[in-house]
Amino acid sequence: MIGWLTRTFLPVLTVLAAIVVIWYAAAIWMNQPFQRDTYVRQGVDWTLPQLVRDTWNQDRPVLPTPHQIWGELERTVFNMAPTSRRSLVYHAQITLSSTLLGFAMGTVLGILIAVGIVHVKSLDQSLMPWIIASQTVPILAIAPMIIVVLGAIGLSGLVPKAIISSYLAFFPVAVGMVKGLRSPEVLHLDLLRTYSASPWQVFWRLRWPSALPFLFPAMRVAIAIALVGAIVAELPTGAVAGLGARLLSGFYFGQTLQIWAALIVAAVLAGLLVSIVGLANRLVLWRMGMSR
Amino acid sequence: MxxxxxxxxxxxxxxxxxxxxxxxxxxxxxxxxxxxxxxxxxxxxxxxxxxxxxxxxxxxxxxxxxxxxxxxxxxxxxxxxxxxxxxxxxxxxxxxxxxxxxxxxxxxxxxxxxxxxxxxxxxxxxxxxxxxxxxxPSILLPAPSAIGARIAGSLPILWADFQQTYLRAVLTGYAIGCSVGFVAALLIDRSPFLTRGLLPVGNMVSALPIIGTAPIMVMWFGFDWHSKAAVVVVMTFFPMMVNTLAGLKAASRIDHDLMQTYAASYGQTLWKMRLPLAMPFVFNALKINSTLALIGAIVAEFFGSPTVGMGFRISTEIGRMNIDMVWAQITMAAVVGSASYGLIALIERGTTFWHPSYRR
The missing domain is CATH 1.20.58 (Methane Monooxygenase Hydroxylase; Chain G, domain 1)
Known part of the structure; x- marks a missing residue:
């Protein structure tokens, strides 16, 4: 416990404290031109402590301070009914649902592709280069087009966003699972052959269990980028709900606080999702007797 | 089979x-x-x-x-x-x-x-x-020949967009983000305390939707390519720093002991042993960043840009339902993305030829 405190907790705390200090200093520096203009316009004499206090509490600051963002979060997360359209919980839940759907679709697709690649040689040779090439297409950049095109054929709402998330999420899962399904040693495969095990049995008894330690790290990456995909998919014109739409409307109306609050909620969501997958990883490996 | x-x-x-x-x-x-x-x-x-x-x-x-x-x-x-x-x-x-x-x-x-x-x-x-x-209907999915014809017919526009988005925003941001991340990792590495504090934070930030900072950057740095380069800097910095820090730890105890018996200085150890050993990690970050940078610049252009650029073209041509132009941009982005990735992979092969993964 003491070891953990000094080895990890203290350094991380120091770094975070340093970030907060730099943040407040930067807020003074970045917000002061506007504040000085205001003083000149109002014809007030100002002192340094007054300038500092005012730059930290502007209405539409260039860089809002942490306590301002916290105030905004308090207002839109805790002190508002979650069903209200102005509540961030409402928007977060919309983004979350398309993230989860896209993540599930992407994971299933990635696993299926990996199984195909491991078992069919021609798929291995012809598909793998294209899977890698598929990720150099900046899908995030064309996400708005996909939304519009799918909207033209009557698909709107959750599914198009989930499709973009799944396009991003399938890649790490496919790559990780190919590696994982190939991870059993030749010795083990030979042993199962001496048992005259069917391909089905080899898959479920050997390949699948040995691929699980590869699946979970891949899923951690996948869920993080699934969230990014869902947020960007909410950017295009017409999106009225979701964290991405919140970013966009905050940008249009110059509401910096709204942008930062949405960003913080997105960050918290990402952290939560990644740690849930990490927890599931530990649980499964522990149940299978593979925990270290 | x-x-x-x-x-x-x-x-x-x-x-x-x-x-x-x-x-x-x-x-x-x-x-x-x-x-x-x-x-x-x-x-x-x-x-x-x-x-x-x-x-x-x-x-x-x-x-x-x-x-x-x-x-x-x-x-x-x-x-x-x-x-x-x-x-x-x-x-x-x-x-x-x-x-x-x-x-x-x-x-x-x-x-x-x-x-x-x-x-x-x-x-x-x-x-x-x-x-x-x-x-x-071509609004849904244009034929490859139509996309090819559109590419051939609008080369000047594509070239202008390429210059604006790739040559200005992406390359500038990529160079700054990667080199600052690299240097930051070198400096942080000198203090074990900072390393232990920054690695978890950096790892967490890498998983965050950093692309969401695009509207903030556009507010701070204006509509031209500087704001796009800034988004690229923020997006590429953390993967580079985290990977370089991990790479600098790649040297084992015994390697360090050997350098010590040679009475090698910090600089010599760094230059002759630790940096070469870190290269696979650094190149990994360079590859990840090459795709991230293009995405970041294009998405940042959705939040306002001068009337040129790949992201600008995509968002306006969608509005005008010119889907073949959008596909022409996608093709260009895919080719540029694959080419940069391939170029980095080639350089990696030349620099880290000694690595076990290239042995036959």
Whole structure:
């Protein structure tokens, strides 16, 4: 416990404290031109402590301070009914649902592709280069087009966003699972052959269990980028709900606080999702007797 | 493992249906294609001449493409039978080709290039045949030929967008983000306390949707390419820092001991041992960042930009329903993205040739 405190907790705390200090200093520096203009316009004499206090509490600051963002979060997360359209919980839940759907679709697709690649040689040779090439297409950049095109054929709402998330999420899962399904040693495969095990049995008894330690790290990456995909998919014109739409409307109306609050909620969501997958990883490996 | 013979067997009835259907409907080219398919399907079913069937499928595909204007939007069963047969034959030919184990090394390399190339070519041909044969509206999905024509017809616009987005925003941001991340990692590495504090924070930040900072950057740095470069800097900084820090830890205790027996200074140890060992990690970050940078710059342009740039073009042409222009931009982005990735992979191969993963 003491070891953990000094080895990890203290350094991380120091770094975070340093970030907060730099943040407040930067807020003074970045917000002061506007504040000085205001003083000149109002014809007030100002002192340094007054300038500092005012730059930290502007209405539409260039860089809002942490306590301002916290105030905004308090207002839109805790002190508002979650069903209200102005509540961030409402928007977060919309983004979350398309993230989860896209993540599930992407994971299933990635696993299926990996199984195909491991078992069919021609798929291995012809598909793998294209899977890698598929990720150099900046899908995030064309996400708005996909939304519009799918909207033209009557698909709107959750599914198009989930499709973009799944396009991003399938890649790490496919790559990780190919590696994982190939991870059993030749010795083990030979042993199962001496048992005259069917391909089905080899898959479920050997390949699948040995691929699980590869699946979970891949899923951690996948869920993080699934969230990014869902947020960007909410950017295009017409999106009225979701964290991405919140970013966009905050940008249009110059509401910096709204942008930062949405960003913080997105960050918290990402952290939560990644740690849930990490927890599931530990649980499964522990149940299978593979925990270290 | 090859796919079972039924694949080639299925092609035969499909070719028969295609030929008969083509004779019944107008379209002389389709009949020719059907006959070519019939011959090669028969050949494939009776003997092991997969060069013949592959060639036959290609000839048939060319004939079908020639016949497209005649049957467009109104393709009958003959056309679809031929498409199906050609696809099955091509699939079978690719399968046999990939199962082939040549003895000469250069043949093996040729095979490794040829199989995915043929696969991609067939994907394009099928795309063209299906989109134009079935008359899919071009708003949904334009045919590859239409996209190609659009690219050829608007090279000046594409070049201007490429300059604005890639040469200015992406390259500047990428260079700054990667080098600052690298130098920051070198500095942080000197203090174990900072390393322990910054690694968890950096890892967490890498998982965050950093692209969401794009509106903030546009507010801070204006509409021109500087704000896009700033987004790219923020996006590339953390992967680079985290990977370099991990790479600097790659040297084992025994390596350090060896350098110590040589009485090597910090700089010498860094330059001769730790940096070379860190190179695979650094290149990993460079590769991840090359795709991230392009995405970041394009998405940042959605939040306002001058009237030039890939992201600007994509968002405005969607509004005008010029989907082929959007696809031209996508093609350019994919080519540029693959080319930068490939270039970095080549440099990596030249610099880290000693790494076990390249040993044969």
């Amino acid at each position: 090859t796919l079972p013979p039924p694949l080639a067997g299925l092609a035969l009835p499909a070719a028969v249906v295609g030929t008969i259907g083509a004779v019944a409907a107008p379209g002389f080219g389709v009949v020719l294609a059907g006959l070519a398919l019939l011959a090669s399907a028969l050949w494939a079913a009776t003997r092991r001449g997969y060069w013949v069937e592959g060639f036959g499928a290609l000839v048939a595909a060319a004939l079908l493409l020639r016949a497209l204007p005649a049957v467009a939007d109104d393709a009958g069963i003959g056309f679809w039978g031929c498409v199906l047969a050609a696809w099955l034959l091509a699939w079978h030919a690719t399968t046999t080709l990939s199962a082939w184990q040549p003895r000469a090394a250069w043949l093996g390399r040729l095979q490794a290039v040829l199989v995915p190339l043929l696969f991609g070519l067939w994907l394009l041909v099928l795309w063209e045949l299906i989109v134009r044969g079935a008359g899919v």
